[in-house]
Amino acid sequence: MNIELTDVTRTFGRNKAVDGVSLAVGPGVFGLLGPNGAGKTSLLRMLATVLPPSSGTVRLLDRDPSRPAARTEIRRRLGYLPQNLGYYPSFTVAEFVEYFALLKEMPAHQVPKAVAAAVERVDLGPRAKARLRTLSGGMLRRVGIAQAIVNGPDLLLLDEPTAGLDPEQRVAFRTLIRDLGQHATVVVSTHLVEDVGTACSEVALMAEGKVVFRGTPDELTAQGEGHQVGDSPLERGYSAVLAASREQVAA
Amino acid sequence: MNDPSLNEPIGGGSRSAANDDIDLDRVWVNVAAEVWRRHPGRLERTAARLLRSPGLARALFTTPSLLLPWLIASAVVLAVGALTQVGAGQPVVWLIAPAVAAVGIAYSYGPGLDPAWELSCSMPVSDRLVLLTRGVAVFAMNAVLGLIASAATLGTHASAGTAQLTFAWLLPMTAACAFALAVAVAVRSAMAGAGAGVGAWLTLVLAHSATDGAGGGLSAPALTSAITDANLYLPYLAVAACCAVIVLFATRPRRGLL
Numbered sequence: 001m002n003i004e005l006t007d008v009t010r011t012f013g014r015n016k017a018v019d020g021v022s023l024a025v026g027p028g029v030f031g032l033l034g035p036n037g038a039g040k041t042s043l044l045r046m047l048a049t050v051l052p053p054s055s056g057t058v059r060l061l062d063r064d065p066s067r068p069a070a071r072t073e074i075r076r077r078l079g080y081l082p083q084n085l086g087y088y089p090s091f092t093v094a095e096f097v098e099y100f101a102l103l104k105e106m107p108a109h110q111v112p113k114a115v116a117a118a119v120e121r122v123d124l125g126p127r128a129k130a131r132l133r134t135l136s137g138g139m140l141r142r143v144g145i146a147q148a149i150v151n152g153p154d155l156l157l158l159d160e161p162t163a164g165l166d167p168e169q170r171v172a173f174r175t176l177i178r179d180l181g182q183h184a185t186v187v188v189s190t191h192l193v194e195d196v197g198t199a200c201s202e203v204a205l206m207a208e209g210k211v212v213f214r215g216t217p218d219e220l221t222a223q224g225e226g227h228q229v230g231d232s233p234l235e236r237g238y239s240a241v242l243a244a245s246r247e248q249v250a251a
Numbered sequence: 252m253n254d255p256s257l258n259e260p261i262g263g264g265s266r267s268a269a270n271d272d273i274d275l276d277r278v279w280v281n282v283a284a285e286v287w288r289r290h291p292g293r294l295e296r297t298a299a300r301l302l303r304s305p306g307l308a309r310a311l312f313t314t315p316s317l318l319l320p321w322l323i324a325s326a327v328v329l330a331v332g333a334l335t336q337v338g339a340g341q342p343v344v345w346l347i348a349p350a351v352a353a354v355g356i357a358y359s360y361g362p363g364l365d366p367a368w369e370l371s372c373s374m375p376v377s378d379r380l381v382l383l384t385r386g387v388a389v390f391a392m393n394a395v396l397g398l399i400a401s402a403a404t405l406g407t408h409a410s411a412g413t414a415q416l417t418f419a420w421l422l423p424m425t426a427a428c429a430f431a432l433a434v435a436v437a438v439r440s441a442m443a444g445a446g447a448g449v450g451a452w453l454t455l456v457l458a459h460s461a462t463d464g465a466g467g468g469l470s471a472p473a474l475t476s477a478i479t480d481a482n483l484y485l486p487y488l489a490v491a492a493c494c495a496v497i498v499l500f501a502t503r504p505r506r507g508l509l
């Protein structure tokens with residue numbers, strides 16, 4: 001298992017963002033669904049070793065990220081796209097991706113080829129020399145994806161990766177992560193249900209900091225039988241599980 | 252870490268389909284890699300060797316491109332320098348001054364203003380080491396500016412103040428920060444480096460105050476003289492030179508670097 005979480009909790013003051021989550025995830029594409037404020041981003045930040053858990057244990061790539069040496073090794077094999085990825089406006093696309101390839105301690109002689117491959121994979125080859133300040137929001141998102149995959153990560157964490165992408169780009173992106181999921185563990189956090197249905201082999205649904213459902217997209221769809229809210233079968237399954245979760249909390 | 256798919260055809264193989272014998276996608280990636288390749292300058296290559304990290308060297312040389320943080324960090328350094336002039340009779344200023352400057356630089360390059368801070372925190376190159384490197388860059392650049400200003404104001408009414416700011420504040424801080432970075436690079440621990448830097452600073456201030464014949468103890472004039480003593484300018488430079496030697500020795504050229 002590349003990700004093993006046991007009773008992980010993260011609090012910010014009195015607010016419990018992640019509440020006793022236990023998960024084990026192996027290679028493949030894993031979808032993390034949930035409404036805004038469900039705790040997806042906090043969970044992803046803990047998986048990215050940016051945020052330590054308040055309690056519980058985290059193991060990533062068979063290592064304990066609380067130990068500095070292990071954390072460094074995990075980070076070398078990690079790709080992370082934060083929800084709010086900042087950019088240096090004066091960098092070109094290639095420079096930005098190269099910068100993070102170097103910070104990921106890739107061997108210097110491998111960097112140019114890895115940068116070219118990553119930029120091509122997100123279809124930004126024609127804009128490789130363009131300054132980031134000249135790119136659209138969707139293109140910037142693809143730059144973020146390129147820096148995340150430049151080191152060929154064993155663990156790829158993508159927070160709202162399709163935000164700002166047009167429909168054609170989203171289709172291409174789903175193909176890309178399915179391809180990446182053959183070699184690595186890819187965790188995609190999103191509130192867009194259709195992203196999960198077509199790209200993920202497994203999905204977890206979070207609400208109020210807890211995982212309230214885990215299964216395949218088909219199993220999530222099955223939860224929605226007889227439920228009226230939602231435009232697609234998967235959305236109905238999503239809404240049904242969330243509604244049941246809220247009723248449970250209210251009771 | 253090394254994804255074999257990086258060398259595989261990209262984009263579904265439309266170019267591959269055109270010819271079974273030549274993998275045009277792979278050829279294209281190789282061509283693109285050469286066309287887009289950035290050639291680091293001699294200084295950056297040297298820094299990569301000294302810091303034992305091309306990533307850290309890149310972070311150092313991209314520092315000026317973060318224009319606003321650079322200016323704010325410089326303003327913080329100079330403001331603290333000016334503060335030390337105002338509070339020259341108060342010993343506490345000398346003791347806390349490095350911490351104040353460090354906080355200013357940390358904020359300027361940290362979550363406050365660095366747009367890619369969260370991403371940087373997930374990188375194996377320690378964000379603290381990057382911060383320390385940038386701290387040296389900020390102090391060194393300002394020390395150079397201070398030296399230029401001192402030379403420019405030589406013989407004028409402002410020369411004494413400019414020289415004191417440069418030699419009493421910027422040069423010692425550069426030396427302390429360079430020492431911290433040297434230790435950090437040698438032991439690959441930013442915490443150890445920062446601890447060594449702060450320890451060196453405190454030792455310098457307190458030792459001189461204890462041995463000062465004028466008053467002894469922690470008297471304000473003694474503490475002030477520990478930093479403003481012109482006889483110490485050479486030792487400061489010697490400390491910086493020793494740091495360079497340590498870094499050179501600890502970072503002998505190895506494979507895999509630029």
